[in-house]
Amino acid sequence: MNRIMTVAVAGAALAMGVATEAVAQAKPDVLVKQRQAAMTLIGKYWGPIAGMASGKVPYNAEAVSRNATYLENLSQMPWDGFHESTRGEKSRALPEAYSQKAKFDEIADRMQAEIAKLGAAARAKSEAGVKAQFGAVGKTCGGCHDSFRAK
Ligand code: HEC
Incomplete structure (x- = not known):
């Protein structure tokens, strides 16, 4: 029992190590492309919700439910792409995205x-x-873009 548990824990630790390395080893230009792709898709699924919630487009509860669920998943994806190693890459992220990381x-x-x-x-x-x-x-989209994204 103990031995099996030890092996299982070691296996989990190894898997986590691999996942962390995969992020650390991604090239900075690839990380930038990936975070921009995530933001682009966030924009894609946010747009119709914004249109419907503000009354510009007829409300469709099915579409809003689907899009909001996609957004929940997508909203977790961009962040590891704002890695310190991407500082020198060409992008719209301002230097403050790295220097004021806590904010x-x-x-x-x-x-x-x-x-x-x-x-x-x-x-x-x-x-x-x-x-x-x-x-x-x-407010969270605008708040971050105002402080951390070039116009
Ligand atoms: C914590 C910060 C932050 C939040 C929150 C945030 N964004 Fe962004 N977003 C950025 C940054 C920084 C960029 C520029 C990334 C780059 O160029 O590498 C960006 C880029 C974008 C882009 C352009 C993508 C491209 O490369 O063409 C879109 C579209 C976008 N965001 C939509 C949204 C929407 C919609 C929300 C809210 C639902 C949102 N973002 C929330 C920081 C944020």
Whole structure:
């Protein structure tokens, strides 16, 4: 029993080591492309929600539920791409994204938390809940872009 557990724990530690290395070894230009791809998809699925929640497009609860669930997953993906090694790469990330990392991470965490609430309201098919939560998510996008993204 103990031996089996030791082997299992060692296996898990090894798997984690491999995952951490995979991130550390990705080339800086690849990390930039990947984080931009994640942001592009976040924009893709956010756009229709923003249109519907602000009344510019007719509300479709199915589409909002699907998009918000995609966003919940996508909102976890860009962040390891803002690795220190990418500082010198050409991108729209401002130097402050690295020098004020705690503030950057705090907004990234808040965005994920607000999107999780949006997803819950969307899956419950609560149009009022989505409309009430939409502004809080939008604020995290704008807040981060204002401080950390070149115009
Ligand atoms: C914690 C910071 C942060 C948050 C939160 C954030 N973004 Fe971004 N976003 C960035 C940065 C930095 C870039 C520029 C990345 C680069 O060029 O490498 C960016 C780029 C983008 C792009 C352009 C992608 C491209 O390369 O063409 C889109 C679209 C985008 N964000 C949409 C959103 C939306 C929508 C939200 C909210 C739902 C959001 N972002 C939340 C930091 C953030």
